[in-house]
Amino acid sequence: xxxxxxxxxxxxxxxxxxxxxxxxxxxxxxxxxxxxxxxxxxxxxxxxxxxxxxxxxxxxxxxxxxxxxxxxxxxxxxxxxxxxxxxxxxxxxxxxxxxxxxxxxxxxxxxxxxxxxxxxxxxxxxxxxxxxxxxxxxxxxxxxxxxxxxxxxxxxxxxxxxxxxxxxxxx
Amino acid sequence: xxxxxxxxxxxxxxxxxxxxxxxxxxxxxxxxxxxxxxxxxxxxxxxxxxxxxxxxxxxxxxxxxxxxxxxxxxxxxxxxxxxxxxxxxxxxxxxxxxxxxxxxxxxxxxxxxxxxxxxxxxxxxxxxxxxxxxxxxxxxxxxxxxxxxxxxxxxxxxxxxxxxxxxxxxxxxxxxxxxxxxxxxxxxxxxxxxxxxxxxxxxxxxxxxxxxxxxxxxxxxxxxxxxxxxxxxx
Numbered sequence: 001x002x003x004x005x006x007x008x009x010x011x012x013x014x015x016x017x018x019x020x021x022x023x024x025x026x027x028x029x030x031x032x033x034x035x036x037x038x039x040x041x042x043x044x045x046x047x048x049x050x051x052x053x054x055x056x057x058x059x060x061x062x063x064x065x066x067x068x069x070x071x072x073x074x075x076x077x078x079x080x081x082x083x084x085x086x087x088x089x090x091x092x093x094x095x096x097x098x099x100x101x102x103x104x105x106x107x108x109x110x111x112x113x114x115x116x117x118x119x120x121x122x123x124x125x126x127x128x129x130x131x132x133x134x135x136x137x138x139x140x141x142x143x144x145x146x147x148x149x150x151x152x153x154x155x156x157x158x159x160x161x162x163x164x165x166x167x168x169x170x171x
Numbered sequence: 172x173x174x175x176x177x178x179x180x181x182x183x184x185x186x187x188x189x190x191x192x193x194x195x196x197x198x199x200x201x202x203x204x205x206x207x208x209x210x211x212x213x214x215x216x217x218x219x220x221x222x223x224x225x226x227x228x229x230x231x232x233x234x235x236x237x238x239x240x241x242x243x244x245x246x247x248x249x250x251x252x253x254x255x256x257x258x259x260x261x262x263x264x265x266x267x268x269x270x271x272x273x274x275x276x277x278x279x280x281x282x283x284x285x286x287x288x289x290x291x292x293x294x295x296x297x298x299x300x301x302x303x304x305x306x307x308x309x310x311x312x313x314x315x316x317x318x319x320x321x322x323x324x325x326x327x328x329x330x331x332x333x334x335x336x337x338x339x340x341x342x343x344x345x346x347x348x349x350x351x352x353x354x355x356x357x358x359x360x361x362x363x364x365x366x367x368x369x370x371x372x373x374x375x376x377x378x379x380x381x382x383x384x385x386x387x388x389x390x391x392x393x394x395x396x397x398x399x400x401x402x403x404x405x
Contacts (some may be wrong), residue, residue: 017183059338083336109273111310113334115338116334116337119337161264162264165264166261166271166274167267167269167330169207170272170273171310171311171312171326
C-alpha cells in the first residue's frame with residue numbers, strides 16, 4: 001500500500017514538472033495581444049523594409065518603435081476605411097502613443113545593443129525569426145543566456161575572450 | 172581590436188581634492204545607487220560606491236582637513252575574488268574587478284575580504300522616492316535586496332564608447348572614456364585612462380614621484396593610483 005502511494009507521488013511530481021516546462025514555453029512563444037491588430041506580413045508584402053519603421057538598430061542599442069506620426073504618414077491616404085486604421089487615427093488625433101506590448105524583452109540585468117550585432121553581419125531574421133510571414137508578431141526563440149552563448153562562445157580566438165566575458169552582456 | 176587589452180586606471184590627485192563630494196553624488200545618480208538615509212548609515216548600512224575619508228592633521232588652531240576619496244580599487248590580485256562561492260565576482264580581461272549582480276547570493280564574504288571596505292551590501296529593499304525613480308539609468312541594473320554592489324569604473328560608459336569607436340573602425344582615444352565621477356570632479360582631481368597605453372595621461376601621472384597605492388604593502392596592486400605630495404590640501 002505504501003509503495004502504491006510512493007509511485008503515485010512520483011508520477012504526480014513528474015507530470016507537474018513536465019506541465020510546468022510546457023506552460024513556460026507556451027508563455028514564451030505566445031503572441032501578446034496588441035492594442036491594434038497590426039500585421040507585419042501585410043506591411044512586408046507591400047514591400048516595406050524593416051529599417052523603414054525600426055530605423056536605429058544600425059547606430060543605437062534599440063531598434064525603435066515607429067511613432068504614430070510615421071504610421072499616419074502613409075495611413076492618411078491608405079486604407080482609411082479600415083476600423084483598425086481609424087483607431088490609429090484616433091490615437092494620432094488625441095496625441096497619445098499607441099501602447100504596444102513589447103514582444104522581445106531582455107531582463108533588467110542584461111545589456112543588449114543591436115549595433116554590434118548588425119555590425120557583425122547578423123540579419124534581423126537571425127534572432128527575430130521570419131517576422132515578415134507573421135500575421136501576429138511573436139517570439140520565435142527563447143532568448144535565454146544559453147542561446148546567447150551559443151553564438152558568443154563559437155567565435156574566433158581574439159574575439160572569444162571579450163565576447164564570452166560576463167560583463168559583455170551583464171550590467 | 173586592440174592588440175593588448177587595456178588596463179583601466181583611475182588617478183586620484185589628493186593635492187587637488189577638496190572633499191566636495193560631487194563624485195559621490197554623480198556616482199549615486201549614474202549607477203542607480205539608492206539613498207538609505209541617516210538612520211541606516213548610523214547603523215552601518217550605508218550604500219556608497221565612493222566614500223570620502225576625512226583626516227584631521229595638526230592641533231587647533233593650526234588644523235588641516237585632508238580628504239581621500241576611496242572607491243573600489245579594482246585590484247589586480249583582488250582579495251574579494253577567490254572567496255566568492257558562486258563566482259559572482261571575477262576578473263575581466265580588461266583588468267576590471269566585475270560584480271555580476273544576478274549571480275550574487277549575498278554571502279558578504281567579498282565585503283569581509285576587501286581591505287578597503289568599498290563593497291556595500293543592500294540590507295534593505297532599495298527605494299527610489301519620487302522624483303528619483305524618473306532618473307534611473309537604463310544601462311545599469313537596479314539592484315535588489317541581499318546582494319553586494321561596488322564601483323565598476325562605470326563599465327556601461329566604457330562599453331558604450333568602445334562600441335561607438337569600433338563601429339567607426341577605431342580605438343577609443345585617451346580621455347574619451349570618462350566615468351561619472353571623473354566627468355563631475357570640479358578641481359579635475361580624477362583622471363581615467365589606459366595604463367597599457369604609454370602616451371596616455373594616466374601613464375604619465377602614474378610615474379610621478381607623488382604616486383602611491385592605498386595599502387600598497389598588501390600586494391593587491393590596485394587600479395586606483397593616488398597622488399599626494401605638497402601641502403596644498405584644504
